[in-house]
Amino acid sequence: MQNWKVTLSYDGTEFHGWQVQPEHATVQGTLAEAIQHVTGERVLPQGSGRTDAGVHALGQVASFALAAPIPAANLMRALNRSLPPSVRVLAAHKAAPEFHARHDARAKTYEYRIYRGEICPPWLARYVYALNWPLDFDAMQQAAQAVCGEHDFSSFAASDPDLKTRGEGEPVCHVRTIFQSSWSREGDLLVYRVRGSGFLHHMVRNLAGTFLDVGRGHIAAEALPQVMAARSRSAAGPTAPARGLFLASVEYDQEGQP
């Protein structure tokens, strides 16, 4: 068996998220079908993490093992011929036998894109949150920087009842480390970029929604430490729409590399 690491880009609009589901098109399920079409082998590729319905990826990473011997360039080309145009394999590399895209991920970077122009072009509508009201950029930047470091992010975790405990009622740890967190102006876009050790469900969309509330003056930038300390979803702002969110990249230690 050969273990593989593939890097994927996808438009999440028409998928019910990453994770395979009966009856629904998902990115994981679509990739599994393409792998089966190309190699005849039925495998379930493991992603670095799930992305929700409507969330996109510039560089999701997945791993899977195949019995078929196949050169990396051929695997990539054959998968791209089999996949729909909304999913592209950007790279395929042979990986060490123990490599696992989720377990071995050391850091991830997400981008959240806000369109600031008056009229959002139809070709961007699926990929941005169009928001034309005034925003205090400096306050949003200050708030974004306040979440850097190791914190309990319960205030930014989706309040999914089924995610509050794991197994026998053991509480899920909500502590994560954020390495970088900042906004930048890029043409007609405002982009929030966050790099961290890992992210809770909805965490980036809840951070973005909270920073937008700061930008509108509904939450003070100075209040971010209290919002985190409250460890309560209701202390933070709303969940920003999925369509503005991109999983930009996933980082691994050397052993994950070919």
Place this chain on the structure above:
Amino acid sequence: MQNWKVTLSYDGTEFHGWQVQPEHATVQGTLAEAIQHVTGERVLPQGSGRTDAGVHALGQVASFALAAPIPAANLMRALNRSLPPSVRVLAAHKAAPEFHARHDARAKTYEYRIYRGEICPPWLARYVYALNWPLDFDAMQQAAQAVCGEHDFSSFAASDPDLKTRGEGEPVCHVRTIFQSSWSREGDLLVYRVRGSGFLHHMVRNLAGTFLDVGRGHIAAEALPQVMAARSRSAAGPTAPARGLFLASVEYDQEGQP
């Protein structure tokens, strides 16, 4: 009654073209519904011309008359609130009573976009024809320039049996004047831009498909005069896919302007 001229941008992917059809979503029908939602008036906006299913617009123009007095800025904002994100009103102006978006159009410009990179990003897939094989740019440019001027474009007209005659068997005129016709390299894109007095059904896609055949060496650039002289669809190349085509702009004499 006040006559209106609106400029529209749209993503044609999920529409069955411009022209209203029972049972199918069309741009004209969607705009009519938005106008009715905003004003209560049932009108059929007249476009500068039809666009086919999957064809996009950067600047389609439509005209319609309304009884309701409404400031132009309010009409534009209200239509954009009512329309889906795939259709945007870029401008709305009061027009002279006799203005008609189709009858008064003096020139139109179309763009056809080819993606030349190795892997087409998912967010461009709906808006380009991804074509990775070698193309002779200079030959394509020479062929594009050969169609400038007044010509019978029968070789590039869709072979729709119902369009060959008009009314009582009168043959449709296939003579059109092309003012500008050229290819340009724009980053990872090759863009064909053509400005003319008017265009036959499928004409731009048939021109693009023929120039791509020239780029691949299947048709000689020097053969374009013979291709036109043949006045036969089979003398030209294939119809390029709808998704690469954009109606870029429509020009009017002064009376069409506010």
